[in-house]
Amino acid sequence: MRFVLALIAALLLGGPVLAVQPDEVLKDPALEKRAREISAGLRCLVCQNQSIDDSDAQLAKDLRILVRERLVAGDTNDEVETFLVQRYGEFVLLKPAFGTHTLLLWLTPALVLVLGGIGAYVALRRRPQPAAAFLDEEEKKALEALLGRDNSAS
Amino acid sequence: MLVEAGHFALALALGLSLIQFVVPLWGARANDPVLMTVAPASALAVFACIAFSFLALTSAYLNSDFSVLNVVQNSHSAKPLVYKISGVWGNHEGSMLLWVLILALFGGVVALARNSIPMRLQANTLAVQAAVTIAFLLFILTTSNPFTRVVPAPLEGQDLNPLLQDPGLAIHPPLLYIGYVGFSISFAFACAALIDGRIDAVWARIVRPWTLGAWAFLTLGIAMGSYWAYYELGWGGWWFWDPVENASLMPWLAGTALMHSTVVMEKRDALKVWTILLAILTFSLSLLGTFLVRSGVLTSVHSFAVDPERGTFILGILILFIGGSLSLFAWRAPMLRQGGLFAPVSREGALVLNNLFLATACATVFIGTLYPLALEVLTGEKISVGAPFFNFTFLPLIVPLLLLLPLGQTLAWKRGNFLGTAQRLYAVFGLSLLVTVALFAFAYGGPVAAPLGVGLGVYLVLGSLNELVTRSWSKGTPLAVAWRKAKGLPRSTWGTAIAHAGVGLSVIGIAATAWGVEGLGSLKPGERLKAGDYEVRLERVIPRIEANYREDVAVLTVFDSGREIGTLETMKRLYVTRGMPTTEAGILTTGLGQVYASLGEMQADGSIGVRLYYKPLVLLIWIGALVMAAGGALSLTDRRLRIGAPARTKAAPPAAVPAE
Numbered sequence: 001m002r003f004v005l006a007l008i009a010a011l012l013l014g015g016p017v018l019a020v021q022p023d024e025v026l027k028d029p030a031l032e033k034r035a036r037e038i039s040a041g042l043r044c045l046v047c048q049n050q051s052i053d054d055s056d057a058q059l060a061k062d063l064r065i066l067v068r069e070r071l072v073a074g075d076t077n078d079e080v081e082t083f084l085v086q087r088y089g090e091f092v093l094l095k096p097a098f099g100t101h102t103l104l105l106w107l108t109p110a111l112v113l114v115l116g117g118i119g120a121y122v123a124l125r126r127r128p129q130p131a132a133a134f135l136d137e138e139e140k141k142a143l144e145a146l147l148g149r150d151n152s153a154s
Numbered sequence: 155m156l157v158e159a160g161h162f163a164l165a166l167a168l169g170l171s172l173i174q175f176v177v178p179l180w181g182a183r184a185n186d187p188v189l190m191t192v193a194p195a196s197a198l199a200v201f202a203c204i205a206f207s208f209l210a211l212t213s214a215y216l217n218s219d220f221s222v223l224n225v226v227q228n229s230h231s232a233k234p235l236v237y238k239i240s241g242v243w244g245n246h247e248g249s250m251l252l253w254v255l256i257l258a259l260f261g262g263v264v265a266l267a268r269n270s271i272p273m274r275l276q277a278n279t280l281a282v283q284a285a286v287t288i289a290f291l292l293f294i295l296t297t298s299n300p301f302t303r304v305v306p307a308p309l310e311g312q313d314l315n316p317l318l319q320d321p322g323l324a325i326h327p328p329l330l331y332i333g334y335v336g337f338s339i340s341f342a343f344a345c346a347a348l349i350d351g352r353i354d355a356v357w358a359r360i361v362r363p364w365t366l367g368a369w370a371f372l373t374l375g376i377a378m379g380s381y382w383a384y385y386e387l388g389w390g391g392w393w394f395w396d397p398v399e400n401a402s403l404m405p406w407l408a409g410t411a412l413m414h415s416t417v418v419m420e421k422r423d424a425l426k427v428w429t430i431l432l433a434i435l436t437f438s439l440s441l442l443g444t445f446l447v448r449s450g451v452l453t454s455v456h457s458f459a460v461d462p463e464r465g466t467f468i469l470g471i472l473i474l475f476i477g478g479s480l481s482l483f484a485w486r487a488p489m490l491r492q493g494g495l496f497a498p499v500s501r502e503g504a505l506v507l508n509n510l511f512l513a514t515a516c517a518t519v520f521i522g523t524l525y526p527l528a529l530e531v532l533t534g535e536k537i538s539v540g541a542p543f544f545n546f547t548f549l550p551l552i553v554p555l556l557l558l559l560p561l562g563q564t565l566a567w568k569r570g571n572f573l574g575t576a577q578r579l580y581a582v583f584g585l586s587l588l589v590t591v592a593l594f595a596f597a598y599g600g601p602v603a604a605p606l607g608v609g610l611g612v613y614l615v616l617g618s619l620n621e622l623v624t625r626s627w628s629k630g631t632p633l634a635v636a637w638r639k640a641k642g643l644p645r646s647t648w649g650t651a652i653a654h655a656g657v658g659l660s661v662i663g664i665a666a667t668a669w670g671v672e673g674l675g676s677l678k679p680g681e682r683l684k685a686g687d688y689e690v691r692l693e694r695v696i697p698r699i700e701a702n703y704r705e706d707v708a709v710l711t712v713f714d715s716g717r718e719i720g721t722l723e724t725m726k727r728l729y730v731t732r733g734m735p736t737t738e739a740g741i742l743t744t745g746l747g748q749v750y751a752s753l754g755e756m757q758a759d760g761s762i763g764v765r766l767y768y769k770p771l772v773l774l775i776w777i778g779a780l781v782m783a784a785g786g787a788l789s790l791t792d793r794r795l796r797i798g799a800p801a802r803t804k805a806a807p808p809a810a811v812p813a814e
Binding site: 020021022025040041043048049050051054089090091092093094095096101102104105108109112113116117120124 | 389391394395396397496498503506510511513514517518521522525529533535536537538539540541542543546547551674675676754763
């Protein structure tokens, strides 16, 4: 832990440099645009919740250059991401892949919406009945029985 | 000496809170008015003690009393006065003290609102409030004491984290805490109602202004934090889906839902159980936010210290209050009787839908924020959940909500007519469609999302204000009459319309960021850099020395399509005491858009890296939030909600109802 903190401190004290440096930019604007898109979805592994596109850290710079190298070599966007996941693990993706380990994460919004909707619908549908029959015959009898028992007890 | 007195006052406050917790609860149970009146008296005393304690710490900061550890760690004699004051809460211990100060302040206000709150409800509410105060006072006294002395006292302090040396720190945390902690009142009222087993429209009427007020402050606090991050962090983003931001967004979403469901409860006596549950959940999320930020589970600018003992303590508080209140809810809620009926297509129905979407959005943020932590603890797998995930899941939930907003606002209570309502919005649909198409044509080839989003925003603004128009004007009405009618509409109607229009303004601002352009380059003096139609010329880089930092200032001249429109200064600072560098973005506002520049490294050839953005309409994001809060504040002044009004106006003649 101490090491990590020291590392973070060292990176911070290294001085703020711009995220994407002028010398990193690719000549082909289409390729550069793709590089920026990919970068925005990749985590700077030593930072706090920053993409490599936003981060000033040296590692982010290395990753940005790596992404551009792969693109120049002809990789598709998916291939670049797969390559980075193989190298750094899924931690590098800011949008985690859909899988058994992220099932709950991805399904929660839909589940809450659907179950909540059904719940609200059922609750609202069911409501008129008890209100319409404020005390039905059976309840009245039960009430009388209770009152009777109360009277007999006293 | 004053420092010790402050420490003592805090301990005294703890003792008084115990009285405020036990005696009124007992009094309410035994129906003893004498015991119940202990509640307001002790609440005021607790507030006085904590306020004294807070002032004692503030005075230690003002006098740069370096025999106090907290002052040593977070202050410096050369620090500007405003940061000496705001530095009081710019650290863990002080910010927790501010937290309980606001908690006690709210308790004090509830205590003073004696006339408008039934005695039993007030006693129970203040007792629950005291329970929260006790927990947090214990936390401060045992793990985060700001009054610890240090011997021997050092000659100079270690200064405040430079990122926090900003006017933002003076405003952002107090606003945010008033919001967070304000929801504790809704929570306390909910628990009190459960303890008493009674809840009705009167309860909703009493609780609503508190929720509304807390919500307005939280809105301001979040917007302020967002603007602060925007200009301080230097890469031009305004929302990062950072766990700390999410921690404040969750109570905001739940609080927004609560605010709307209390309306249903007040007007129609329906949704009682759900409203109570929401009140509990909203404050629980505020507590969760405090836990996430204060425990060091997340490391960022906001977590001033990483200390597992504190984390465990807050986790304990969290479990105690959330578990306790939910158990109370499970036990007592079935006893609550449901009231008013309504058809699915009605204002109530629309508000149920509003609650459904907001609750789902809140659940999405919740799972996205906590899932990586939980997964790592359970399986050791490390994943990241960042902005792309949230944008992908959050937008589909919010857009339908926004599309339905003007419709819901226009629908009648109890039983609405969907087609008739849509008809009243014809002009709004037409105009916003026109704007969207025009924007598509105007910005042809640009991002698709921008015109659609701006169109949505325009639809929201027009749709919200439409209600004011249709309620006061129909064909043939002279404008003077219409204006008089509009002025006669209840303030809460105006407030609703204005707050909803604020949502629209924010949406326009957010959507327009897609039209933003940026430029990147290394400049020597005299060289230029372009971003879209805007261009800057680097004039000079000059060093400057201030009291507690030194900086390199780059002066840039800004051009709009070749015409000079002003200059801006952007800085790279080095805070001497901590040896920590920061960048200060240079911003030139043109209309509602901003030209934004930040500095990079000095290159070997004497040039300096500059990143330039033009962000059209960006100010609307925060202006929208201000308008939302203003709408909330306007609703608060509605005569119906004025504190003390229900009890006092009995004898007064009924308020004039504007003719429809």
